[in-house]
Amino acid sequence: MSIRSRAIRGAERCYSLNVILSCMNSDYRQLIREHILDTDTFIRAVFSGEQKGASVPWVRVVVRPVELKGQVHWQFSYFDEKKDITKNYLDEAASKLNELLAFPFRNIFIESGAGNIQVNFSKKGKPLLSRSKPSQSVTDLSHDRHKDRLLHEENAAPFLQAVGILTQDGRIKADMRRKYKQINEFLRLVDETASFSAWAGSPIRIVDFGCGSGHLTFALYYYLHEVLGVDAHVTGVDIKSELMSRLRAKSEALGWDQIEFQTGYISDYQTDVPPEVVIALHACDTATDDALAKGIQWNSKVIVCAPCCQHELQAQLAKVELPDSLASVFQDGIFFERMGDILTDAFRANILRIMGYRTDVTQFVPIEHTAKNLMIRAIRKSQPGNEKWVEQYRRLKSFWGVTPYLERLLGEEYKKKL
Template sequence: MMSEQNEMALLREAILGDGLVEAVFQGAQRGAAPPWPRVAIRPVRIRQARHLQFAYFDGVQEVAKNYRGEEAGAKLDELLALPFKSIQAITAGETLRVQFSKKGRAILHRERRHQEQTIPLELAHDRAKPSLLPEDEPIPFLQALGVMTADGRVRADQQRKFRQINEFLRLIEETGELAELTERPVRVVDLGCGSAALTFATYYYLNEVRGIPATLTGVDTKAHLLERHRATAERLGWDGMRFQTARIIDYEADAPADIVLALHACDTATDEALARAVRWGSRLIFSAPCCHHHLQAQLAAAETPEPFRPVLRHGILRERLGDTLTDAFRAHILRLLGYRAEVLEFVAVEHTPKNLMIRAVHTGAPALPSLVAEYRAMKAYWGVTPFLEELLRDRLVAVLS
C-alpha cells in the first residue's frame, strides 16, 4: 500500500506536470477553516511561457494569480499544507482524487483514462472549464431527453441545456461533500422537479460517474410531466428513481433526504423546500429561486428607508431589490441554522435573469452573535419578515432569543 507521503508526492507531481488540465482544492476538514473555501489551479500560456494560474475564491469573489517554476511549486506546497477536505487533479491521462478521513489521513483514488479518452491540453488564458459530462460520446439519459443525438452529439439547439447541466453538476462536485455522505444509498429529493433535466443528471452523475449508490424522488404538481418522467426512468432501467405528484408543503418523505434540490420553485415554494431540507437535516441544499412576490409585497407596504426612496419609486428596481433581499434573507437563515450558505451565479445572465443558486452545506456550527445581530438589523431596517422565518419560527426562536 502506498504511504500517505508518497500519495501526496504523486498528487504534487501531477499538478506541476505538463499534463495538468485542472486541480481543485475545496471544503474544510473537520474543525478546520482554510483561508479559502476553494482554490483552482490550471495551466495558462502568458507571453509564450507556461504558468500555473491559482484562482482563490473566498466565497464572494475570485482572485487569480499566475506563477511559474519554483514559485508555482512553493505556492502549491502552501495549499497542500492547508486543511482542505478534498483535492482533485485532472490530467490529460487520469483523474486523481484525495479525500481526507475524519482523522485527517489522505486517501488517494486514481482513475486512468484509455488512450482514446485522453483530454487534449489547451493553455489559452480564458479557456472553458472541462465538462464533467463528455460532449462527444453517447449518454443514454441525454439521448432520452433529446439533448443528444443517437450517435452521441449534443444537438445544436441543446448546447445551452448541456452547459447548464454540466455547470449544475460542477456546483454539486465543488462542495467536496459527496464523499462524506456515507449512508447508502444516498437519498436525493427534487422538490418542484418540473422538466427534470437536472433531476436525471443528478441521478446519473451520482450513480454512474461518481459510483455513489443513490435514490432520487422528484416531486411536482404536474402529473402529466411526472408520468412522462416515470416512463423515461423505466426505459433507462433506473429503479432508484421515482416521481410523486404533490405540493412541496404536502410531500411526505419515507426518510429524510441527504440532498435537496429546489430548482425554480415559484415564490414561497422555494421557502417551503428550504424549510423541508432544514427539518430533515439535509447535508446539501441546491436552490435556484424563481419569482419573489412575498417579500416584495411587504416592501411595498412598509415605509421606505429614506436613502432608498429614489430607488424604490421605480417598479423594476423595487422588484430587483426585493429579489436580492429575499435570497439574502434565505441564505442568512440557513447560516443561523447551522449551514454554510453561499449565493452563486448558476448560469450566465444572458440565458435567464433567474440565474442565482443558493448552495448550502450542513456543518452544525452554532450561530455567531454577529450573524444574529445582522439578521435583526436587516429585518428592522426594511420592516419585513421573510416567509422562511415564518416556516422555521420554532427553530429560529432559540437562535434569535
C-alpha cells in the same frame, strides 16, 4: 514497442499516407484491433453499410472510448432503423470487437491520434485501405472532449441521448447546447458543495423539489450512479402530475430503479427517511422557501436552491414606510422588484447561516439567459445560533420592517434561534 508504434509500423507495411492499397484480410483486421484497443490514441470507430450481397444486423455501429468510474471502457453503440443499443465493455472489449469484425460491413473508419484508417470493400469484397493524418492531436482531443464538463459525450452518451441532447451519431444538438451547459454547470456547482465522491460507499438520499421536466434530476442521478458510483436514491417532486407520469415511464425505460417521481406540493411532501440533500431549482416564489424549510427541519446535510420569481417580500415592502433617502431606489418598478429579490435571498442565506450551514451565493446560469440566475448553496457545518449571523439578521429585519416568509414557515422551535 508500444501498441501504438506497432500499429503504425503495421499500417506502414500495407500503405503509405493517403494512398489506397489493397491489403490481406487478416492485416486490416489486426490493424483495426490495434488502433481501437490502444486507449492512448483511439478516438472513434464507425462500422457501416453492407458488402454486396451480404447483410449486417445494424445500419451502423460506433465505438468510442469512455471513462467510467476512473477507467477507460469501450462503448459500443449499435444502431438499426428504429432504435439503438449502447453497451460499455472493459475486459470483453476485444472479443466484442472480434464479433464486429466478423460482420460484412462495407465501410470501416477509425479515427485515432496515431492516424485515421479507412477500410472500404470493393464489389468483389476486397478490402481497400487508406490512411490519413490524425484530424486532431490526442492532447487537443482530450481537452475538447471534456472541457471540464462532468457529463460529456464520452461518459454520458446513453443519458444525453435519452434526454435528446446528443444525436444518434454522438454530437451535441445545436439547439440543446444551452441545456447541456446548464446541466454541467448545475452538477459542478452542486458537487463543489456536496463533494459527492466522498459519499461513495454510503447510500445518499436526494430530493429535487419542483423538478419540472427532470433534465437536472436525471443528470444528477446518472452522474452519481454511472460516473461516481455513488449509491444515490433520487426523488423528484412537482405539482404537474402528467409530467411526473412521463418521467416515471422514462426512468422505467432506462431501467433506473433508484429514481422516483412524486406528484404534489413541496409543503405537503413527507418522508420517513429524511434526505441528506435537498435541491430546489427555479421553484416558483415561496416554493423555494418551502424547500429550504424542509431541508432545515430535516437537518439535511446539503441544501441547494436557485430562487425564481419572488413576490411575497415585495408585498410586505410595498406597505412599509421607507426612509426618504431610499426614494430613488424605489422610484422605478424594476428597482423595487430587484430590491425585493435581493432582500429575499439575503434573508434566506442569513437564515441558513444561523441554522449552522456554511452558505455561499453564486451565479448559476449566465445572466443573458435569465435574470433569475442566483444559486444559494449550503452545507451543514456547525451548531445553529451563531451570534454574528443572528445579529445581522435582526438588524436587517428591523431596518426594512419585514418578516421573511421562511421565518414564518420554520415554526416556533426554529424561530427561537433567529
